[in-house]
Amino acid sequence: MKIAFVGKGGSGKTTLSSLFIRHIAATGSPVVAVDADINQHLGPALGLDDEEAAALPAMGAQLPLIKDHLRGSNPRIASAETMIKTTPPGSGSRLLRVREDNPVYDACARTLELDGAAIRLMVTGPFTESDLGVACYHSKVGAVELCLNHLVDGRDEFVVVDMTAGSDSFASGMFTRFDMTFLVAEPTRKGVSVYRQYKEYARDFGVALRVVGNKVQGQDDIDFLRAEVGDDLLVTVGHSDWVRAMEKGRPPRFELLENANRHALATMFTAADATYGHRDWERYTRQMVHFHLKNAASWGNAKTGADLADQVDPDFVLRENPETVGVSAAGAPQPA
Numbered sequence: 001m002k003i004a005f006v007g008k009g010g011s012g013k014t015t016l017s018s019l020f021i022r023h024i025a026a027t028g029s030p031v032v033a034v035d036a037d038i039n040q041h042l043g044p045a046l047g048l049d050d051e052e053a054a055a056l057p058a059m060g061a062q063l064p065l066i067k068d069h070l071r072g073s074n075p076r077i078a079s080a081e082t083m084i085k086t087t088p089p090g091s092g093s094r095l096l097r098v099r100e101d102n103p104v105y106d107a108c109a110r111t112l113e114l115d116g117a118a119i120r121l122m123v124t125g126p127f128t129e130s131d132l133g134v135a136c137y138h139s140k141v142g143a144v145e146l147c148l149n150h151l152v153d154g155r156d157e158f159v160v161v162d163m164t165a166g167s168d169s170f171a172s173g174m175f176t177r178f179d180m181t182f183l184v185a186e187p188t189r190k191g192v193s194v195y196r197q198y199k200e201y202a203r204d205f206g207v208a209l210r211v212v213g214n215k216v217q218g219q220d221d222i223d224f225l226r227a228e229v230g231d232d233l234l235v236t237v238g239h240s241d242w243v244r245a246m247e248k249g250r251p252p253r254f255e256l257l258e259n260a261n262r263h264a265l266a267t268m269f270t271a272a273d274a275t276y277g278h279r280d281w282e283r284y285t286r287q288m289v290h291f292h293l294k295n296a297a298s299w300g301n302a303k304t305g306a307d308l309a310d311q312v313d314p315d316f317v318l319r320e321n322p323e324t325v326g327v328s329a330a331g332a333p334q335p336a
């Protein structure tokens with residue numbers, strides 16, 4: 001399951017991502033945590049000190065390796081240089097799984113222990129001005145989008161992405177890549193204005209979007225959010241002393257998180273899990289092709305000097321269990 005946290009700067013995306021990651025890890029399911037936010041703070045929120053966080057390998061610096069791996073033997077992708085952030089997988093491409101070792105994790109992921117459970121953390125690396133454009137060939141967030149477009153994830157395994165609600169995710173197809181998008185909003189006009197913008201983009205693409213109110217102090221705050229976002233409001237989170245202690249570098253055991261906040265995380269987990277039944281891999285594949293053709297025409301073709309529409313494999317559909325399809329197509333039942 002692919003889950004995004006978006007929202008206005010300072011709303012609590014990183015904090016709520018990190019709590020949600022801890023919640024999933026505590027259930028025993030595997031998690032790949034991805035920091036794709038402008039302000040790279042997910043590592044520290046998951047307990048790394050500054051030195052450890054600074055030593056994390058940046059996905060943005062590994063784009064050639066990521067592209068080369070994912071391209072595999074796909075004959076439609078002539079070279080890693082012609083692969084842009086929206087280039088979709090096709091026959092011959094290598095797909096990624098949450099539970100596996102692969103060269104992308106080897107190069108970009110580090111394993112963290114969260115109260116005894118191991119998770120993987122990947123970070124895009126710090127952003128500069130030039131990373132925030134539309135025509136972003138070397139886009140750091142593009143490394144994440146490529147991975148999501150090549151990921152075949154099942155129900156009990158998770159990729160959680162801490163990201164911005166910025167123009168980068170709308171220019172490409174990034175915002176359509178998730179089973180569930182949690183929009184973190186403080187009960188303020190600015191907080192909900194980001195929601196409106198996101199909702200606008202999301203509407204035409206069937207994006208599952210729920211609002212998580214944060215730093216909510218009382219009924220008046222809840223009433224405000226309810227009035228502004230209606231039934232999209234999933235749950236609210238108040239001030240957390242557990243979070244404050246973590247910010248001081250003294251994280252208590254996760255099981256000591258306040259009851260109300262544990263309950264909020266469980267509600268978010270249930271809402272994310274419920275989207276599994278609505279998964280549609282054909283639509284998912286169609287959307288990545290849609291955004292690829294759009295990016296190819298607007299800048300990719302000019303940048304690479306190739307017609308990137310040729311990279312689209314018309315017969316390919318990303319699926320959770322491609323090998324099962326292969327076995328039945330061959331007509332020979334295989335021993336388990």
Ligand SMILES: Nc1ncnc2c1ncn2[C@@H]1O[C@H](COP(=O)(O)OP(=O)(O)OP(=O)(O)O)[C@@H](O)[C@H]1O
Pocket residue numbers: 007008009010011012013014015016037038039041214215237238239240241243244247
């Ligand atoms: N529920 C909460 N209880 C206590 N402190 C909180 C809570 N939510 C967020 N904070 C604090 O508010 C600050 C901003 O939160 P956070 O860094 O998670 O926001 P963000 O949306 O990721 O910000 P940025 O846009 O800078 O990445 C942090 O110091 C964080 O510890």
Ligand SMILES: [Mg+2]
Pocket residue numbers: 013014015037039041162
């Ligand atoms: Mg953040």
